């Protein structure tokens with residue numbers, strides 16, 4: 001596994017962003033692991049996260065002019081990522097508000113101005129895709145503002161069948177795959193569930209995670225794509 005994948009999992013477990021146990025998800029599934037990027041809550045942690053995203057973006061060779069982070073968790077992420085990227089490429093960033101502001105500058109976009117967004121290739125930065133709602137909304141916001149969505153980068157791809165997926169067993173698709181297909185944009189992730197399995201199998205996290213391995217593999221078998 002790649003060093004930055006290992007580094008990311010290490011950081012995520014250190015900060016309880018990635019936890020193992022039994023968690024009920026929005027989909028109703030009981031997951032043996034849980035990811036909460038809100039726990040990257042120190043300056044150094046968010047700086048490192050920004051660097052790891054930045055490395056993934058550079059590796060992907062995706063071409064873009066501007067970064068967009070959906071509220072709320074996308075906001076500190078897009079800020080940290082654009083700061084980390086600035087050593088290679090200094091670009092503008094923007095984010096949205098969940099509620100429209102009706103005074104002052106108004107509107108629901110912060111950062112790059114309406115004029116600056118028009119015709120720009122925009123890369124979306126978020127923590128995780130579950131059903132894909134946040135990304136679809138982000139694409140709508142970007143297109144409405146005259147920008148061109150060119151891709152999505154997230155921390156983790158759970159590699160599991162979308163909760164709205166009604167296709168038969170042979171056609172299981174994940175929310176990530178649905179986004180790539182329906183919106184026709186690539187989705188990059190720093191790690192996938194497979195990377196987490198590989199990390200534990202490789203003994204990188206020590207003995208403490210091995211107890212969860214079978215449950216994670218089972219979850220992957222039942223809900224995986």
Ligand SMILES: O=P(O)(O)OC[C@H]1O[C@H](OP(=O)(O)OP(=O)(O)O)[C@H](O)[C@@H]1O
Nearest residue numbers: 071072073126128129130131132133134
């Ligand atoms: O693919 P989806 O089903 O949309 O789920 C993923 C989204 O859900 C979370 O945001 P949410 O708006 O729930 O919370 P936040 O305000 O904490 O970012 C997360 O940060 C993603 O943006």
